[in-house]
Amino acid sequence: MTRLATQDLIINVPGRSAGTALNLTIEPGQVWGVLGTNGAGKTTLLHTLAGLNAPRSGQVCLGNKPLSQLRRRQVAQQLGLVFQERLDGFPATVLETALIGRHPYLSLWQMEGADDYARAEAALEALDVAHLRHRLVSTLSGGERQRVAMATVLTQAPNIWLADEPTNHLDLHHQSAVMALMAEQAAQGSAVMMCLHDLNLAARWCDHILLLYPSGEACWGPRDTMLVPSALERLYRQRLATVEVDGAPVFVPIQAPLTDHE
Amino acid sequence: MVARLWQPLGLLALIAVAAMLFSLAVGSAQLSAAQLWAVVQGQGDALARTMVIELRLPRALSAFAVGGLLAVAGALMQVLLRNPLADPYVLGLSGGASIGALAAMLAGVGGVLISGSAFLGALFSTFLVFGLAHGSGGWTPSRLLLTGVVVAAGWGAVITLMLALSPAERLPGMLYWLMGDLSYARTPWPPLLLLIATCVLLIPLGRSLNVLARGPQQAAALGVDVRPLEWGIYIAASLLTAAAVTTAGSIGFVGLVVPHMLRLLLGNDQRLILPACALAGGTLLVLADTLARTMIAPEQLPVGVITALLGVPTFLFLLYRSR
Numbered sequence: 001m002t003r004l005a006t007q008d009l010i011i012n013v014p015g016r017s018a019g020t021a022l023n024l025t026i027e028p029g030q031v032w033g034v035l036g037t038n039g040a041g042k043t044t045l046l047h048t049l050a051g052l053n054a055p056r057s058g059q060v061c062l063g064n065k066p067l068s069q070l071r072r073r074q075v076a077q078q079l080g081l082v083f084q085e086r087l088d089g090f091p092a093t094v095l096e097t098a099l100i101g102r103h104p105y106l107s108l109w110q111m112e113g114a115d116d117y118a119r120a121e122a123a124l125e126a127l128d129v130a131h132l133r134h135r136l137v138s139t140l141s142g143g144e145r146q147r148v149a150m151a152t153v154l155t156q157a158p159n160i161w162l163a164d165e166p167t168n169h170l171d172l173h174h175q176s177a178v179m180a181l182m183a184e185q186a187a188q189g190s191a192v193m194m195c196l197h198d199l200n201l202a203a204r205w206c207d208h209i210l211l212l213y214p215s216g217e218a219c220w221g222p223r224d225t226m227l228v229p230s231a232l233e234r235l236y237r238q239r240l241a242t243v244e245v246d247g248a249p250v251f252v253p254i255q256a257p258l259t260d261h262e
Numbered sequence: 263m264v265a266r267l268w269q270p271l272g273l274l275a276l277i278a279v280a281a282m283l284f285s286l287a288v289g290s291a292q293l294s295a296a297q298l299w300a301v302v303q304g305q306g307d308a309l310a311r312t313m314v315i316e317l318r319l320p321r322a323l324s325a326f327a328v329g330g331l332l333a334v335a336g337a338l339m340q341v342l343l344r345n346p347l348a349d350p351y352v353l354g355l356s357g358g359a360s361i362g363a364l365a366a367m368l369a370g371v372g373g374v375l376i377s378g379s380a381f382l383g384a385l386f387s388t389f390l391v392f393g394l395a396h397g398s399g400g401w402t403p404s405r406l407l408l409t410g411v412v413v414a415a416g417w418g419a420v421i422t423l424m425l426a427l428s429p430a431e432r433l434p435g436m437l438y439w440l441m442g443d444l445s446y447a448r449t450p451w452p453p454l455l456l457l458i459a460t461c462v463l464l465i466p467l468g469r470s471l472n473v474l475a476r477g478p479q480q481a482a483a484l485g486v487d488v489r490p491l492e493w494g495i496y497i498a499a500s501l502l503t504a505a506a507v508t509t510a511g512s513i514g515f516v517g518l519v520v521p522h523m524l525r526l527l528l529g530n531d532q533r534l535i536l537p538a539c540a541l542a543g544g545t546l547l548v549l550a551d552t553l554a555r556t557m558i559a560p561e562q563l564p565v566g567v568i569t570a571l572l573g574v575p576t577f578l579f580l581l582y583r584s585r
Contacts, residue, residue, distance in 0.1 A: 052482050076485030087477035089344055090530040103473050104485035108466035111267075111533075156484070 002063045002078050003027050004049060004160050004191055009058035010216075011048045013041045019216020021058060026208075028159065031186045032193040033202035033223075036212030037236060042195040043084055045212065046162045049193070050081045062160070076104035080158030082149055084165050084195075088138055094148050095133040098123055101155030116155075123154035126181060128174065142169035150178060161185055163194035167201060179205040199240075199251045203227050211235050227251075233258060267534050274541040278326070281545045285322040285552040286314050290559050323450035324509055325551040325565075326544035329516050330457045331506040333543025334464070336517025337524075337535055338499040341475050342492060343403040349518035350503035353410030356512040357417025358387025359504065363439050363511070364424045367432055373448075376439075377508045384504035387413065392496065441564030442513030444551050453509050460502060461540050467491070468533030475530065513566045516543050519573045526580045546572065 008021040019041075026032055034042050047053040049060055051067040060067040062078060080101075098120040099112055106112065124130040127147040132140060137148055146169045153161065161182065167175040179201055186192045193210075196202045202209060202223075209226035212218050213235060220226065227249060229242050239256040242249050286301075287293040293301070293310060300306030301314045335350040342348070350356070362383025366376040395401040395409040425436060464471075470491055473481045478488045506513070520543040524535055550568035557563060 047479075050483060052479055071485075072482060072487050073485035076483065081483040083480060083483070086480070087344065089475040089477060090341075090346075090525065092476075092530055096529075096531075097476075100473050100476070100484060103469060106469065 002159055002191070004079070004193075005061045006049070007059050007061065009048070009060060010056045011041055011044045012053060012056040013044050013216065016041075016216050020218040022218060022220075024210070024220060026160070026191045026193055028189045028191050029186050030191055030208055031182060031206045032191075032208045032210060033206035034193060034195045034210045034212060035197075035199065035202060035232075035235065036195075037214055040212040040214050041216070042212055043164050045210075046081065046164050046193070046195060050079055050162055051075055052081070073104050076156070076158075078158055079160040079162065080153035080156045082153050082161070082163040082166050082194075084168065086145065086149060091136045091138055093134050093136055094124065094129060094140070094151075095120060097137050097148055098151045098155045101152045101157075104156065119157065120151075120155045123151040124148075126154060127151040128177065143171060143174060146170055147174065147178070150181070154181075159190045161190055161192045161194070163192070165195050165197065167196070167198065175201065199227070199232065200248075203250070204248050267531075270528055270534065271537055271541065274538055274545070278541050278545045278548070281548045281552075282322050282326065285325070285548050286318050288552055288556055289313070289318060290556075320450050321444055321551065322548050323454055325444050325547045327450055327453035327457050328444070328506045328510045328513065329520075329547025329550075330540035330544035331453055331460075331502040332513065332516040332547075333520035333539035334457070334460060334536055335499040335502040335506070337521035337532070337539045338471075338495050338502075339517070340521055341471050341532065342495045342499065343407050344475065344477070345403065345407060346522065347518070348407065350499060350506070351512065351514060351517065352407070352414065353500075354387045354391050354413035354417055355384050355500060355503045356507055356514075357414045357421065358390075359384035359507040360421050360440055360512055361417055361424070362386075364421065364428075364436055367436055367439070368424065368428055380511075381504050381508045384500070384507055387417065388500040388504070438564050439511040442511045442566035442569075443562070444510045444554075444565055445562065453505050456502065456505050457540055457544075460498065461537050464498075464536045465533060467494075468531070468536060471495075471532040471536075472530070475532070510565070513547070513569060515566065515569045515573050516546060519577045520546060523573075523577055523580055 004026040006022045006024045008023060010019050010021055034045060036042050044053055048055050051060065062070060062075060067075065099116060101120065102112055102116040121130065124133055127150050129144060129147045129151060132144060137145060140148065150166060163182065166178050166182065170178060182192050182194065183205055207223055208220065209223050210218060210220040211226060211231060229240050232251065233240055237258060239254050239258060240251045241254045242251055244250070283298065287295070287298045291313060293314070297306055297310055301311050332350055339348040339350060339353070340346060359380040360383070363376050363380040366379035391406070391410045391413050395406040421440070425433065428436060470486050473484050473486050474488065474491060482488050521535060521539050524538045524542055528534055528538060546569060547565065550572055551565050554563040554565040554568045
């Protein structure tokens with residue numbers, strides 16, 4: 001089990017002068033939600049945590065080693081990233097797509113073996129896309145492709161999950177199923193961080209929240225201290241009504257002018 | 263798993279051997295299967311042996327090597343640029359090589375100097391395109407592609423200018439070089455060894471290329487060191503193309519169409535596609551060259567014309583019935 005930590009991390013968002021230095025520790029078993037407006041830097045943050053973007057300053061540590069000192073292959077054996085956008089490239093079937101999740105574990109001359117196939121099949125099953133295994137990914141709907149992308153990372157079996165809007169394009173049932181899968185991964189000892197636009201999914205499934213403001217400011221902490229209406233209204237510049245369902249807050253945007261902040 | 267790779271490759275290898283034998287038997291003097299078998303065993307009459315071993319075999323091997331190099335280079339470029347229209351010539355390589363070769367011909371030198379000059383032209387064009395595409399930021403596939411296309415267009419204009427200014431008696435040789443002509447090939451071994459070495463080196467990289475085909479970020483997230491791999495592909499594809507162009511002039515079409523045909527038939531696993539390209543590209547050019555030197559014998563046709571005439575309908579047919 002590995003934890004992901006940042007030391008004085010400032011992400012590199014073009015045109016932004018500074019921001020809050022992030023000192024985060026994402027422990028195994030935790031589920032973090034990243035909330036912020038469009039362009040606040042949520043995707044940049046996830047890509048920086050995965051080592052795909054260089055930070056403006058500070059560093060990211062995987063376990064007790066700085067990410068910059070690890071080989072990409074070592075990183076990929078521990079950390080998986082679900083992208084928000086995907087290139088189509090050349091046509092590939094659903095099963096082939098899930099199988100590339102095994103890439104970090106196979107040596108140069110090795111072919112995928114029965115075990116790798118079994119993992120890919122199990123992941124497709126878990127994401128409810130096993131019946132599509134021989135279809136070309138380019139022929140699938142947006143939601144099905146999203147689930148195939150999740151299945152690829154599940155095949156990769158990382159113990160740190162970074163998911164960029166994992167519920168994009170998904171119907172309600174599959175949104176819930178994907179969030180349950182993330183919770184299950186955390187319960188088995190993974191650390192999970194995902195960017196979300198749905199406050200109510202964050203309220204129900206995340207135990208820690210990071211709020212990212214367009215200015216680069218950020219604040220983070222346990223869910224109950226972060227998901228308070230005043231902070232969220234300031235974040236989104238949107239009035240919210242709050243009701244409680246099943247012991248969790250539900251936020252509903254309402255048409256009313258903001259009064260308490262500018 | 264392994265059978266999935268070896269079955270199609272074995273079949274392609276058999277077809278390649280058959281094409282080679284066909285090319286050895288056919289020509290101004292036809293050999294029967296029995297005569298060819300005798301030559302292969304080291305017997306038969308001396309004239310037939312000289313013809314097969316000293317004339318037809320080196321030329322057929324050269325054709326095979328050049329076709330294989332072009333097809334593998336095309337497959338690599340398509341993965342690198344993630345663009346199905348990429349081929350070894352789209353980045354201006356053949357233009358640079360052509361200028362080198364034509365300049366040597368204009369200067370009146372022959373033989374090795376034409377090849378050497380073509381090779382230098384190809385390398386110059388490679389570095390020019392790469393340097394310009396790099397620009398002040400990093401290079402991206404679309405920027406590399408655009409730079410290459412524009413540089414290639416520039417070379418095209420220079421080639422036309424050189425043809426317009428050259429004396430009439432040199433024109434046929436120049437035009438044949440531009441359409442591809444295997445009678446320029448001297449020894450088949452350098453391109454053939456390069457082709458074999460490339461295939462051996464590429465097989466372990468095939469899975470990384472599969473991941474790279476899904477985009478550099480996805481590849482990096484799955485543990486691929488993207489930058490060195492992309493550089494390596496670019497340099498390898500350039501070298502393969504330069505070697506092919508230097509051996510046989512600029513033969514179009516093989517690098518674009520052979521990888522696509524194979525993708526339509528065999529799927530997109532680069533571990534299968536790259537060696538399959540070497541075999542199928544080689545086979546296509548062996549057949550095309552055999553036709554080029556026999557159809558209106560004793561005259562020869564430019565082999566590039568034949569590759570296009572054979573490949574265009576086959577490719578369109580496969581594309582038409584693909585899902």
